[in-house]
Amino acid sequence: MLWDALTLQLGYNATLVAIGATLLGFAAGVTGTFLFLRKRALVSDAISHATLPGVCIAFMVMVALGGDGRNLPGLLAGSALSAWVGLLCINGLTRRTRLAEDAAIGAVLSVFFGFGVVLLTVIQTMGVGRQAGLEGFLLGSTAGMLFSDALIIAVGGAATVLLVMILRRPMLTVAFDAEYAAATGLPVHRVDLAMMGLVMAVTVIGLKIVGLILIVALLIIPPVTARFWSDRADRVVLLSGLVGGLAGYLGAAVSASAPNLPTGPIIVLISFALFALSLLLAPARGVLAAVLRHRRFQRRVHVRQGLLALAQGQEVYEPYTRRLLRQAGLMRADGVATDAGRARAAKALRDERRWGLVRADQMHEAAAAQYDGLRDIETVLTRDQIDEIDRRIGPPHEVRA
Amino acid sequence: MVELAAKQGARPTDPSVQASPLAIRGLTVSYNQKPAVFSVDMTVQAGSMTAIIGPNGAGKSTLLKAALGIVRPVSGQVTVFGRPLEKQRARIAYVPQRASVDWDFPTRVIDVVLMGLSRELGLLGRVRMWHMARAMDCLHRVGMHEFADRQIGQLSGGQQQRVFLARALAQEADLYLLDEPFAGVDAATEKAIIGVLKDLKQAGKTVVAVHHDLATVTDYFDHVFLINTRKIAEGPVAEAFTAETLQATYGGRLATAQIDQIAGALG
Numbered sequence: 214m215l216w217d218a219l220t221l222q223l224g225y226n227a228t229l230v231a232i233g234a235t236l237l238g239f240a241a242g243v244t245g246t247f248l249f250l251r252k253r254a255l256v257s258d259a260i261s262h263a264t265l266p267g268v269c270i271a272f273m274v275m276v277a278l279g280g281d282g283r284n285l286p287g288l289l290a291g292s293a294l295s296a297w298v299g300l301l302c303i304n305g306l307t308r309r310t311r312l313a314e315d316a317a318i319g320a321v322l323s324v325f326f327g328f329g330v331v332l333l334t335v336i337q338t339m340g341v342g343r344q345a346g347l348e349g350f351l352l353g354s355t356a357g358m359l360f361s362d363a364l365i366i367a368v369g370g371a372a373t374v375l376l377v378m379i380l381r382r383p384m385l386t387v388a389f390d391a392e393y394a395a396a397t398g399l400p401v402h403r404v405d406l407a408m409m410g411l412v413m414a415v416t417v418i419g420l421k422i423v424g425l426i427l428i429v430a431l432l433i434i435p436p437v438t439a440r441f442w443s444d445r446a447d448r449v450v451l452l453s454g455l456v457g458g459l460a461g462y463l464g465a466a467v468s469a470s471a472p473n474l475p476t477g478p479i480i481v482l483i484s485f486a487l488f489a490l491s492l493l494l495a496p497a498r499g500v501l502a503a504v505l506r507h508r509r510f511q512r513r514v515h516v517r518q519g520l521l522a523l524a525q526g527q528e529v530y531e532p533y534t535r536r537l538l539r540q541a542g543l544m545r546a547d548g549v550a551t552d553a554g555r556a557r558a559a560k561a562l563r564d565e566r567r568w569g570l571v572r573a574d575q576m577h578e579a580a581a582a583q584y585d586g587l588r589d590i591e592t593v594l595t596r597d598q599i600d601e602i603d604r605r606i607g608p609p610h611e612v613r614a
Numbered sequence: 615m616v617e618l619a620a621k622q623g624a625r626p627t628d629p630s631v632q633a634s635p636l637a638i639r640g641l642t643v644s645y646n647q648k649p650a651v652f653s654v655d656m657t658v659q660a661g662s663m664t665a666i667i668g669p670n671g672a673g674k675s676t677l678l679k680a681a682l683g684i685v686r687p688v689s690g691q692v693t694v695f696g697r698p699l700e701k702q703r704a705r706i707a708y709v710p711q712r713a714s715v716d717w718d719f720p721t722r723v724i725d726v727v728l729m730g731l732s733r734e735l736g737l738l739g740r741v742r743m744w745h746m747a748r749a750m751d752c753l754h755r756v757g758m759h760e761f762a763d764r765q766i767g768q769l770s771g772g773q774q775q776r777v778f779l780a781r782a783l784a785q786e787a788d789l790y791l792l793d794e795p796f797a798g799v800d801a802a803t804e805k806a807i808i809g810v811l812k813d814l815k816q817a818g819k820t821v822v823a824v825h826h827d828l829a830t831v832t833d834y835f836d837h838v839f840l841i842n843t844r845k846i847a848e849g850p851v852a853e854a855f856t857a858e859t860l861q862a863t864y865g866g867r868l869a870t871a872q873i874d875q876i877a878g879a880l881g
Contacts, residue, residue, distance in 0.1 A: 250719065311646075379737055386729050390715045396682040397733060397785070398703035444765040446720045579802050582770075 218466035227469035230355040233363040234422050234461035234480060238431060240370035241415045242457025244377050245432035246439065246450045247408050250388040255315070256303060256409060258429040259322040261416045263299025264292035265329025265425060268350050269336055276339075283346060285362055289417050292350075292425075296413045299325050304406070353424035353477030355465075362421055369418035373411055374454075384408050385446055422461075423477035430481040431457055438488040441495035460484035512537055513587055517561060519543075523550045524562035564590050567602050630657050632696040635789040635820040636681060641690030643673070643680045650676040654690070654845045658789075658822055658837075663815050665825040665835040667855075669864050672842040674824040675711070675793050682708055682791060694789065704733055707787035709778045711794055717767045723777050724762040727752055730784030752783040755813075757806050772803030779807060790814060792823040796830075808834055831855060 214223075221228045248254050271291020276282040299321050306317035333347055346354070377384075387394045387404045395401045412432060419428045439452035464480030493501050519534040520543070529535050529548060538544035543554030550558060567590050572581040580593040590599065631637040638656040642649050651673035658664055666674045679685045681692050683699050694702035707730070727749040728741060735741065753759040756776040761769065766777065775795060782790055790811070796804050811821050811834075822839075825831060831838060831851065838855045840846040840863045847859040 252716075382732055382735065382737065385721075386732055389719050389721060389726075389729070390710065392679070392684050392710050392714055393708060393729070393781075395684045396706070396708035396710075396791075398683075398700070399732075440720060444720050444767075445722060446725070449720050578800075582800055582802075 215467065215470040218470040219463075223469050226356075226358060227465070229358050229360060229363045230422065230469065230476060231462055231465040233355075233358065233366040234465040234476065235458045236367050236370040236461070237415075237419050237422055238435070238457035238459070238461025238464075238480065238484075239454045240373050240457075241419060241428070241431035242435035242439070242453040242455070243374050243450055244411050244415045245457070246436040246446075246453045247377065247381070247384045247388060248412055248432060249436040249440075250385070250446065250449075251405070251408065252388075253314070253405075253409075254429075254433045255318050256300070257412050257416065257432045259303055259318045259325075260296045260300055260409065260413050261425040261428045262322045262329075263325035264296045264416060264420065265326055265350070266332055267291040267293065267295025267298075268347060268420070269329055269332035270295070272336060272347060273332075273339075285359075285365060285421065288347075288350075289365070289420065292420060293413060293417045295325065296416060297410075300406075300409050300413065349424070350420045351424050351426055352475060353420070353422045353427070355422055355468075355476040358421065366418050366421070369414060373414045373418075376407075377411055380404070380407055380411075381447075381450070422465075423480060427477050427481050430484060431460070434481070434484040434488050435460065438484070438491045441491040441498045444497075456484065456487055460487060516541065516543075517587055520554070520558045520561040521565065523554060524558035563606070566606050567599065570602050570605060631693055633660060634658055634693070635660050635695055636791075636822060637693045637696075638677075638681060639691045639693075641677070641680055641692070642688045643676050643685055643690075644688050649688070649843065651680065651687075651841070652843050654841065656681075656839055656845065656848065658820060658839075660820055661815065661818055662837045663811060663821045663823075663835045664837040664839055665823055665831050666839045666841060667825055667828070667831065667863065668841040668846075672863075674841060677841060678708075678791055678793055678822070678824055682706065704785075705788045707782035707785040707790050709775075709782045709790070709792040709795055711797065712771060712774050712778065717769075717774065719766065721766055722762070723753065723758060723764050723766060723769070724749055726766060726777050727780045727784050730781040733785070749780075749784055752780040753777075755783060755810055756780045770800070772799035775799050776803055776806060779810060783810070788819055790819060790821045792821070794824050794826060796825065796827060828860070 217223050218227060218231075221231055245254075245257070248257055268288050268291055271288050271294075272282040274291070275284055275287050280287070302321045303314070303317045306312045306320065307314045312320075336347060383394070383399055383404045384407075386397075386399060387401050391401050394404070415432065416425065416428050419431065423431055435457035436449065436453040438456045439449045442452055443449050460483045461480055464483040465476055467483065468474040468476040468479040491499065493499055496502055515531070515534040515537050519529050519531075519538045522529050522534075523538075523544070529538065529544070535544065535548070538554065539546060542551060543557055544550055568581075568584055571577040571590070571594070572584055574581070577594075577598075583593045594602075631639070634657045636656070636658040638654060641651055641654045641656075643651045650671075654673075654677060656677070666677060668674050676685060680687045680690070681699075683692070692699045694706060699706075724746070728735075728745065730752070731741075731745055731749065735745070750759055750762060753762055756779050758773060758776050758780060761773065761777075766774065769777065779792075779795065782792075792811075795807050795811075799807070811823070814821055823835075825835070832855070836851055837849065838851055839848045840854065840859050842863050842865075846863045847854040847856075
């Protein structure tokens with residue numbers, strides 16, 4: 214079943230949903246990266262919750278005009294309108310009052326969503342005949358997805374990604390350093406509004422598949438996941454799009470492979486799985502890599518300290534240090550240094566003396582700044598410089614057993 | 615009254631305003647109804663190196679930010695080379711304080727310098743070979759060319775400051791505004807930065823820097839601007855950087871012995 218779903222062989226609806234979810238995931242991942250880098254990820258949560266009143270009002274207006282209340286473009290237009298109003302409220306509250314952005318987000322999110330839920334209840338008692346099915350916009354509902362719905366997602370997603378690509382440089386400059394951006398004459402406020410507008414577009418086209426409550430996950434999790442793998446913004450953007458697209462595709466396939474699995478929540482769980490894998494396994498920023506790096510560092514510290522103790526004829530007490538020195542063949546079980554250990558210890562002590570001179574010397578200021586107790590002096594000074602220092606220190610000391 | 619005077623002073627026909635790379639008239643900037651800078655006039659001499667000096671919280675950075683339009687003043691006017699700021703953006707380069715950005719941002723040194731070219735690149739322009747060459751040249755001038763591909767978070771504080779300077783150099787501006795460029799940097803960086811700034815002056819550019827180290831003012835700068843919410847003094851170092859003006863600027867915060875020492879060094 215899952216294989217059939219992955220190869221798009223589960224029928225027309227499942228294929229439409231899979232394609233739509235992939236495109237949506239890509240668009241959300243790309244757009245969300247800028248939001249994430251601007252450190253305003255939670256604004257998207259308020260925007261998405263602010264769509265609900267618009268959906269309901271659009272439905273009521275369309276019914277009142279004698280049309281089909283469930284016309285998707287109409288509902289999406291309504292949602293975009295109220296999301297925009299919500300966004301302006303947040304901006305106004307943050308800029309014109311002393312409220313911080315997080316408080317403004319909380320206020321707007323809950324008020325708009327509450328208002329939306331009230332309207333939803335009103336619609337259900339309105340007696341329009343059939344159930345409007347608007348609750349589907351809360352968590353997404355892909356059961357009755359039409360070709361035209363998929364087309365809206367595809368066209369909307371492509372337009373959003375295109376606009377993001379056009380605005381990427383000003384958005385990145387503002388995200389990195391808003392004051393500098395303002396100093397070069399960039400209209401920072403308008404760039405921010407444009408970014409939020411794009412986020413809103415993604416939210417609106419995602420209503421059908423993921424729903425307004427969970428869309429924030431598709432905007433935030435992919436960029437955070439991508440950030441683990443790259444230190445370059447352009448690559449983070451692309452990777453984030455790919456992660457989002459993959460999550461959308463896999464999520465749609467998995468939910469199609471068994472009856473009654475909700476598409477949106479599964480997509481979110483899959484993107485979380487990708488995030489968790491990255492968190493653990495990413496080469497430079499991952500948890501595993503960090504632990505290994507710390508262990509390696511700890512070993513170097515212990516060996517170095519142990520060698521310096523041996524060089525000065527002191528007993529090494531710390532069990533971990535003793536074990537490391539023994540394992541490296543530098544110390545015997547009874548705590549006496551081996552030949553190799555004595556040689557290394559002498560070298561360590563001599564390097565310490567060399568460093569001492571380097572750090573006291575104005576001439577070597579740049580090199581001295583590199584001292585951290587572990588760095589090999591050969592990596593910061595040339596052979597000639599070290600010879601010069603050695604002439605000043607005098608002949609090497611022997612470390613006695 | 616103050617505002618009226620400011621407006622008259624800022625008439626574009628005023629020769630001192632016309633000739634000045636940066637002329638400020640009647641500038642007041644406040645945060646929550648408390649002026650950080652009050653009714654300040656400033657006329658930067660073309661081709662000068664000017665230090666903005668004053669105690670903590672005296673409005674030094676605020677003055678700079680208002681000059682750049684980053685913070686909106688309550689009143690006052692800023693002209694750059696005799697014209698309104700907005701028309702002269704391309705001629706100004708800004709080096710912000712290092713602490714103002716998140717250094718874990720996913721970007722490389724070279725990408726930061728390329729930000730200095732974004733006005734030229736516009737929205738859709740591609741980064742070409744000559745853009746890269748220019749960015750690399752700017753990194754060369756601050757001695758950071760070997761770090762072009764590094765993630766910015768891996769740099770030391772001094773190196774970060776030099777990258778910011780390189781980004782400003784890439785703008786090829788005529789007026790450079792720097793906010794505490796020497797704060798918390800190592801001696802090698804300080805030397806590199808002052809070298810670059812003096813080269814800029816040699817090339818006829820104008821440099822204005824917020825500066826906090828009174829001991830190096832005479833070595834580094836030829837003009838000073840002393841501020842403590844209001845302007846205290848302005849002019850060539852020999853005239854405006856004296857025991858009296860320092861006393862007026864710092865009040866009790868600077869020990870008399872310190873002032874005497876600095877004034878003594880001035881001869």
